[in-house]
Amino acid sequence: MSGAQFSAETSGGGAFVRQPNRFTGRVTPHSTAPEGGGPDDQGRWPLEAGRYRLIWCRACPWAHRARIVRGLLGLDEVISLGTVDPIRDERGWRFALDPDGFDPVLGIGFLSEAYLSTDRDYTGRVTVPALVDTLTGRVVTNDYPQLTLDLSTEWRRFHAPDAPDLYPVELRPEMDALMAEIHRDVNNGVYRCGFATSQEAYDEAFTALFARLDALSERLAGRRYLMGDAITEADVRLFTTLVRFDVAYHGHFKCNERKLTEMPVLWAYARDLFQTPGFGETVDFDHIKRHYYATHDMINPTRIVPLGPDLSGWTTAHGRG
Ligand SMILES: N[C@@H](CCC(=O)N[C@@H](CS)C(=O)NCC(=O)O)C(=O)O
CATH class of the missing domain: 1.20.1050.10 (Glutathione S-transferase Yfyf (Class Pi); Chain A, domain 2)
Structure with missing residues (x-):
């Protein structure tokens, strides 16, 4: 059998088996954490406009979902957006599109810095999309299917008045x-x-x-x-x-x-x-x-x-x- 792109995610039969999402925090009005704090003991972060940053890559289909849903719901001014370069080097996703190579809000050059400051033992792939807390620099979630559903349900307070219901x-x-x-x-x-x-x-x-x-x-x-x-x-x-x-x-x-x-x-x-x-x-x-x-x-x-x-x-x- 020839080499795999991701050997840790390749079964004995040569099938690709995607890694689980490591960070599964959720931003929700039900968080019991105070404003500016969090997460609470159930991993719930407080719902706050302007606090969280969505990191995406224009090339990535999983990240693209979040970018579209955020826009359709009118959350562009509520959740800021950081964009990584489409080409990763051996250190992973880079903020090489930003003028000095650093995300202007998080102040990091590589997305891996946020992953490692959240879990210093993290060894999986560093993936987009990631929702990052701008106050602590920690990754709230890279759980892309839950992230977009939460934008529809948990973030309702900040939706545009004419926002569609994407998850009726x-x-x-x-x-x-x-x-x-x-x-x-x-x-x-x-x-x-x-x-x-x-x-x-x-x-x-x-x-x-x-x-x-x-x-x-x-x-x-x-x-x-x-x-x-x-x-x-x-x-x-x-x-x-x-x-x-x-x-x-x-x-x-x-x-x-x-x-x-x-x-x-x-x-x-x-x-x-x-x-x-x-x-x-x-x-x-x-x-x-x-x-x-x-x-x-x-x-x-x-x-x-x-x-x-x-x-x-x-x-x-x-x-x-
Ligand atoms: N979080 C999911 C899906 C997201 C995902 O795979 N995104 C790709 C881009 S399309 C990525 O970030 N890959 C980084 C890598 O493979 O090192 C996963 O871990 O499989």
């Missing part, structure tokens, strides 16, 4: 099941294709991915969004994988049975979202391409970044709605 109570059982399938076969499925180190593990992930995309196409043929007439968290989660599909996953992760542009319903659906305020302006195809092709050395040791594909289709009429 009555839809949650169906949404949770749907998002779990999308996670397994699509969001993480593309990584299971790309990071597989055995033919069998790749074949299994590839087959499940395209079967799920077919099922989603069928679902979306009869409705504008995954849960009906309104955008929900499920759409955000599917979008961040679809928008990377042709520029990264089709080539770099060998998800090449079909391109997004060859799946008419999903392609129109993705364009519809791309053209919706809060989505397209958060997409950076250059960062996405450079990150994937120049970061995973086991997969692309030359680090050559492809010039294609043609991206002009993203702004063409989608015909949905």
